[in-house]
Amino acid sequence: MYDFFDDPAKLAPAHVILEPGEAGSFILRSGEQLQPYARCIGEWLEQWAREAPLRPYLAERRNGVWFTLNYSEVRQRVGALAQGLLELDTVPGRPVLVLSENDIDQALITLAAMHVGIAVATVSVAYSRNTQSGCSKLKSIVAQLQPALIFINDGDTYRRAIELIQPDCPVVVARNAQAVPGALPLPLIYRVESAQVMETYLRLDGDVPARYMLTSGSTGTPKVVINTHRMLCANQQSIAQCWRFLEGSEMVVVDWLPWSHTFAANHNFNMVLRNGGTLYIDDGLPVTGRIERTVENIKSVQPTVFFNVPRGYEALLPYLERDEELAQALFGRLDMLFYAAAALPQNTWDRLMACAEKVRDKPLFFTSEWGATETSPVLTNVHYRLDKPGNIGLPVPGVEIKFVPSGDKLEMRVRGPSVFQQYFNDSKGSLEAFDEQGFYQIGDAGRLLDPERPEKGIVFDGRVTEDFKLTTGTWVSVGTLRPRLVSALAPYASDSVICGHDRDVIGALIYPTPALRALAGAPGKRMTAEQLALEPAVRRALSAGLQTLAQQFPASSQHAVRMVILDSPPSLDDGEITDKGYINQRAALGLRADAVKRLYAETLDPAVILLDEAYGERK
Template sequence: MPTPHPHNSGLKVNLNLATAVARNALFHGDTVVLDYPGGDLTFRELDNRAARLATVLADGGTRDGDRVAYLGLNSTAFFVTMLAAFRLGALFVPVNFRLAEPELAQVLDSSGSTVIVCEEGHRAAADRVRDRTSLARFLLVDDDPEIPAAGVPERDWEPWAALIADAEPTPYTVAKHADEPAILMFTSGTTGMPKGVVLSHGNAWWNAVNVELHLDTRRGDTTYAAAPLFHIGALNSFALRTLTRGGTVAVRRTFDPGRAADELIRLKVNSMFGVPQMFAALARVPGFFDHDLSELRAVVVAGAPVAPSLVSQYAERGLLLQQAWGLTETAPFATHLPAERTLDKAGSAGIPMPYTEVRVVDVLTHEPVEAGTRGEIVVRGPNVAAGYWNNAEATEAAYDAEGWFHSGDIGYLDDDGCLYVVDRLKDMIISGGENVYPAEVEHALATMPGVLDVAVVGVRDPQWGETVVAVITAAAGSKITLDDVRDHAASHLARYKLPRRLKIVETMPRNGSGKLDKPVLRQVAAEEQ
């Protein structure tokens, strides 16, 4: 048997996304790749702008392995910055624009970013923390009609429009292979300060392969990107693979339910990623379900627990929400529920993606458990990040010797191999010696009339150790009492799981990815009525 040449084995294939975009610019240059209210870009225009910005960055000293940060909402500038960094072999650092000042300083400092591309609305925040970072160059997006102009920028901010216009396109793209880092993305930080997840070019590519094999997506599709792109769910579910395969990304700065309801129909959108709250808001738009939604073939809901009632509400109107599960570390999907199983497996996060292994293991022994038994969900595969940025302790704690990533999520596999995610291990409530999983209680209360949003947390209790508290946002005119909550939940749950306290709030605290902000919720729940 002949020995394969290393360059024919696939190990040396260039997986740099910027190379794929350049290829699409060559063969499909006139296709609109970014549909954006501030100005559309074709593949040729996107590639050209990225190549020019790469020259600007290189002239300022950016090299292979450096980090380039982006601070702003969804826009074409986000993609231009990312592709320019990739062209040079630099790591792209998309920053959560909702971070508090200490978190923003920590992300920029720990990433070691030397350049930041920033929108006007976030420049002041960057200025307040710049002295605590390694930032040496500050580029300001000044050519987006969606961002109000604020006059001549202060200090050493450089408006990027003129720099890009005057630069010659960089004629090359650094080749990047599967294990080489591409994106440095920080976790949402609801259980502590954000950790930097190092996502490689291979992680992104293998997730795209998994999506390609599991979902009904096609070349030329339009995907709707309104969830924040600084999170991996929105970025790598459909947006990055659309750049690679050829198609259109409808980029929206934020999610507006009314506008989205119109545009999903008018643009004949084929795929969309969203958190449950986005789809719940869409369902409340008058007349949304009266339209033909048949073009929406791949609608993925993830990022937070999904109530089966929400899935049923859409299915009754002919639209199948496909639940998925994963984390930043899995880039993002580890499991996905195929459309044909949406109804009979409502509430399940699906089956493992084609090139991803998923197990449920005992929390203490880490040995696999039987079907139906709850334990920690662990994942292994080429879509899984290798570890955390400059954080050997966190990497060692999350990855075992066999390469399994320990997610910190609790779940179980049924007899058909479908995964059900119960809750976060750290969020589990121990009340009177019994384990209570907040997500299970939240699912039960989500079907209660008058409840718009619900969260369940545990707070210290002298009698029970912890007690279950329901935090609810109620519809206008609804008067919900603790007795109402307990009566409704009692038909779904054992009595020890029923809330013993109720807190009504006007808005539910959530982070940028749509996940419940549990530390804030615990503070709210612990406050006296």
């Protein structure tokens, strides 16, 4: 019987080289050499416009139906927009700054800018829509980048942000330009393409910046990472050598993930273009009131590759479990299901697999990777069968990973053609980011699943900077504990913040799900977190989850003994969560300082839920 996982034409064999180092360190690299790759992003667009001009490339919902552009139409519009950008005399080194959400117009102006060597910086819409705070973060970004041009897709939506930042560069607006005084309507930027466009394109080399990406903030103050064409093209070549089935697959993707982050922009968007696929821009979101649109879009598109973050799968799962038509649409012709950005709870993995097994006979390729904004983004790739989450794969061709002892962990440091060289206008930060051998110090920890057989992959071991010690001197691995806790509490917690620094026991703050509110008997009623925590059914369920985790992992450093329910979801605006769905521990602990105090108050707060409550022994 044919097995996708054993077909070397579909997935690269697991082959690595381990080079021992000093003091317990070692370097891991792929056994496969990185093959030649494109000179610049535009080469992919030129290729598919020539080889498959009528194949659909970009699609979005307009008036309830899919509006689609094929490769020939996209190339024609990109050329016309690139001509317009050149005629605006954009200053070299100053990017096009995008403030609005994913849509075709943003894709076109992004491709046009990169086609003629102009970098693009897309920032989170949280910065441009949070006008009540005065757009302070956006102002600092504009001051730092000094953009040559600002693009927004709708004047009505982003008028106030433009008023607050008062840019000294042209503002281009796709719709309702009249709402922004002095703005240029996007149709006026389209010009008849001249030979200047291709002449400029042919002069580009791999060192030209393609994107300026803001870091997520999970490691501190956001920095601006320069992603060159070489970095992005090398990275896609590395991925293609691992997932060989992508070549010629005409992949079909429906994706909501924001292009302000490397996962969506450099990974997903570039993968579709590099492999001549079709990208349906999902106008849904994994939140109440928007997830229904994602469900509708999946049914309509029936993707062959599907990307998401754990938070997105958590929102989608209740629909998949009760709607076989949706499950068939998602899993029926799927080549690959992918998760990234944060640790996936085991419970989420199991539920997704169960949904897939109901509608397909062949095994599901459920996979993941590991990387960062600074690495454009992929460093490791899973190109073999997995039976549970946590394995982040093996180094992709061209990338070296150095494992360095750090306390009781191994810190991972990385080097390769897809790893950045510098932050924008930050020479000191750039220098400090690398060790003496030129390895980027990413701050994550990892270990070999089987030290005797390194080809079995690397297990993610959390962030080195997130971990802390209890007063007993025992280290707590936050990155390991958090997904375990969420799984033990399923389906009642969407995520958690681990507490216990300079304490004798571990505590947790949890973000409740609608299922927890339903357990309280008031799914449609607004209850405060304190009211929710006082409900007997809620207390029993959460305490039982704590007890389950303690039974599985009895060591004091591996389970929580007390818990507080949070009253609001994680805040993207305040940096508590990134667009990729990863909880920023440091930011969350600062923002939720009052909840942490309640968790450890000398006089026990009635809303604190304890491990031993399952046995009626509240102390």
